[in-house]
Amino acid sequence: xxxxxAMRIARLGLLATLATGCERGQGVEQRFVVGTPHENYxxxxxxxxxxxxxxxxxxxxxxxxxxxxxxPVALPHRERRFLDPTAAAVAAYRVTLERGQLVRVQIDxxxxxxxxxxxxxDLFIASPSALDPRLVASADSLARRLEYVALQPxxxxxxxxxxxxxxxxxxxxxxxxxxxxxxxxxxxxxxIRSRFGAPRDGGRRxxxxxxxxxxRGTPVIASVAGRARATTNRLGGNVVWxxxxxxxxxxxxxxxxxxxxxxxxxxxxxDTLGFVGNSGNARTTPPHLHFGIYMRRIGPVDxxxxxxxxxxxxxxxxxxxxxxxxxxxxxxxxVAVRDRPARRAPLVRTLGRxxxxxxxAGTGDWYLGRLPDGSVGYVATSAVRRLATPLREARMTAGAxxxxxxxxxxxxxxxxxxxxxxxxxxxxxxxxxxxxxxGVRGWVPSSVMDALLTAERVTTxxxxxx
Numbered sequence: 001x002x003x004x005x006a007m008r009i010a011r012l013g014l015l016a017t018l019a020t021g022c023e024r025g026q027g028v029e030q031r032f033v034v035g036t037p038h039e040n041y042x043x044x045x046x047x048x049x050x051x052x053x054x055x056x057x058x059x060x061x062x063x064x065x066x067x068x069x070x071x072p073v074a075l076p077h078r079e080r081r082f083l084d085p086t087a088a089a090v091a092a093y094r095v096t097l098e099r100g101q102l103v104r105v106q107i108d109x110x111x112x113x114x115x116x117x118x119x120x121x122d123l124f125i126a127s128p129s130a131l132d133p134r135l136v137a138s139a140d141s142l143a144r145r146l147e148y149v150a151l152q153p154x155x156x157x158x159x160x161x162x163x164x165x166x167x168x169x170x171x172x173x174x175x176x177x178x179x180x181x182x183x184x185x186x187x188x189x190x191x192i193r194s195r196f197g198a199p200r201d202g203g204r205r206x207x208x209x210x211x212x213x214x215x216r217g218t219p220v221i222a223s224v225a226g227r228a229r230a231t232t233n234r235l236g237g238n239v240v241w242x243x244x245x246x247x248x249x250x251x252x253x254x255x256x257x258x259x260x261x262x263x264x265x266x267x268x269x270x271d272t273l274g275f276v277g278n279s280g281n282a283r284t285t286p287p288h289l290h291f292g293i294y295m296r297r298i299g300p301v302d303x304x305x306x307x308x309x310x311x312x313x314x315x316x317x318x319x320x321x322x323x324x325x326x327x328x329x330x331x332x333x334x335v336a337v338r339d340r341p342a343r344r345a346p347l348v349r350t351l352g353r354x355x356x357x358x359x360x361a362g363t364g365d366w367y368l369g370r371l372p373d374g375s376v377g378y379v380a381t382s383a384v385r386r387l388a389t390p391l392r393e394a395r396m397t398a399g400a401x402x403x404x405x406x407x408x409x410x411x412x413x414x415x416x417x418x419x420x421x422x423x424x425x426x427x428x429x430x431x432x433x434x435x436x437x438x439g440v441r442g443w444v445p446s447s448v449m450d451a452l453l454t455a456e457r458v459t460t461x462x463x464x465x466x
Contacts, residue, residue: 037141038063038120041163050164058088059164066092067124067133070157071368071376072340075103076175078314079363082325083160083167090161091361093174094126097150100293100306102179105158107144111168118163119170121146126155133157149179149247150305151295169325178309180223181269183253183291184212184276189308193288196302208300209252209292216287218276219260220253222267223307230259230274236290237279242267248296255282255290315364319381324362327387328369329426330355335384337377341366348377354391356426356433357384372406372428372443390423394432394449402442406431414440422449 035043042051042060050056070092083089097103107119118141124133136156139146141163150156158174182188194211222228226245232238236254243250257277267273278287293303333353338345341363349371351357357369357379366378399417403410406428414436416422422434422444431443 036120036122036135036138037118038122038138038161041118041120041141045164055088055164059161062088062090063159063161066090066159066161067157070094070159073174074340074342076173076310076312076314077363078171078173078317079361079368080109080169080317080319080321080324081160081172081361082169082359083162084325085162085165085167088164089167090159091172092160093158093172095156095158095174095176097153097156097176098305099150099153099295099301100179100303101308102147102149102177103156103158104173104175104177105139105146105160106173106175107160107170108173109169109171110144111170116142117166118142119144120159120161120163122159123148124157124159125152126157128154151247169321173314175314176310178307179247180251180303180306181221182307183220183223183251184214184289185219185221185272187212187214187218189304196300196304209254209290210303211288211290213286213288214276216257216275216277218287219272220256220274220276220289222269222271222273223251225268226266227264228261228267228271228273229264230262233280235281237282238274238277239280240273242273249301250294250296252292252294253289254292255279255288257287317362318365319362319367320386321362323359323367323384323386326359327425328357328359328367328384329387330357330379330384332383335379337369337371337375337379339377341368341378343380345378348375351379352427354426355428356387359384372431372433374405387425390425390435391427392424393421394424394434396420396422396444396448397450398448400444400448402434402436402440402444403431404442406433406443410443413442414438416444424449 045051045056051060072094075095081091105121110117120141121139122135123137123146125136126133137146137148191212191214192210193213194207196207196210222242224244226243228240228242230240238256238259240253241250253273255278256274259274260272276287276289278285291303293301293306295301330351330353335351337348337351339348357371359367359369361368365381367381367384368378370376396416396418401412402414402416404413416436422436424432424434426433430446432446434444435441
């Protein structure tokens with residue numbers, strides 16, 4: 001029975017068990033209603049008893065540990081990722097957001113399957129005052145998109161996890177955006193002349209907003225859907241207060257030449273609220289809009305992150321898509337492994353020639369790889385090639401166990417006996433990656449191989465020299 005057929009049988013058995021678990025009473029139904037899709041799925045695993053199986057335990061443990069070992073990424077970020085369906089694989093990314101930034105996570109190009117794959121997409125805030133990240137948003141398990149406006153600045157963790165026995169290659173795009181439409185028609189951030197926090201009245205108070213300069217009569221528009229109230233006051237002159245219908249913030253538009261309506265009304269983004277002027281205490285200044293944001297229980301906040309729409313786009317992936325999800329090996333000596341996909345990022349370690357790397361993702365000019373010792377890091381796409389053919393062959397001078405990792409205490413996968421000739425796929429320290437006659441791949445000490453280990457390299461058209 002081949003691996004794909006075995007996985008299909010296992011999945012059919014799992015689906016039957018989950019279906020039975022869903023019929024066990026109102027308790028499960030209630031958990032489906034009140035929980036996130038990830039929590040609901042885990043509840044069914046527990047109700048059906050699958051959480052006690054090795055596969056179920058691995059899936060739950062992977063979800064928890066991913067929050068602690070998330071990969072820091074700079075926005076915008078796009079990568080081609082492989083989630084191994086046999087290994088309860090999960091991807092987690094750590095991003096830094098300012099208050100008011102909208103973060104968008106988009107999943108595309110998911111490997112085709114017989115039926116829709118559930119993908120659990122969750123967002124957590126890594127609060128320094130809490131031991132564990134706190135969940136702040138989730139997407140529907142069949143959706144491929146999540147959007148969230150950061151209500152407080154800090155580090156956030158994005159977790160992507162497929163259901164049991166599903167996975168494959170997919171594209172993950174994470175980007176930041178303005179959460180508000182720009183409040184003056186036809187203008188952008190370049191029209192702001194006075195920033196948040198600038199001193200006013202000889203330093204007796206701070207500027208609680210930004211000033212956006214434009215010609216008198218330029219339309220001032222609703223930046224978000226909500227309830228707008230037109231009024232006047234001494235400092236702001238003709239003003240509009242707009243209460244956000246979705247988030248705990250109120251927008252303040254001041255110094256209008258005139259209102260577009262009277263009283264209170266519901267508005268949509270882009271609706272005209274009034275027109276740029278210099279009413280109130282701004283009569284000695286050129287026409288402009290004073291735009292402020294007030295957060296509930298916080299007070300005035302800097303509008304910049306709420307309004308700024310980045311122009312940068314994620315770099316296209318320059319590597320080989322077929323390498324993602326497979327093993328590769330280094331092309332030369334002293335290959336740098338870095339903790340981020342940047343040439344000046346901190347060095348994790350360096351690798352010698354022909355070191356095997358399991359490629360789990362690719363972004364821009366970089367592969368994210370898992371090294372034989374379990375550590376992870378980024379290597380330049382030009383520094384590795386596909387592990388498509390053996391380097392050479394070697395004869396075993398003694399019997400040995402084939403290990404899962406290049407360490408003496410690693411789990412045993414199989415054995416080789418004295419006299420066996422095995423292909424060498426890569427080397428890491430004092431171990432060689434081999435494949436025995438039964439197709440089992442693993443590590444054996446190079447000390448139990450004959451001189452063929454150091455013989456001339458075997459090369460083919462599929463595995464060229466540098």
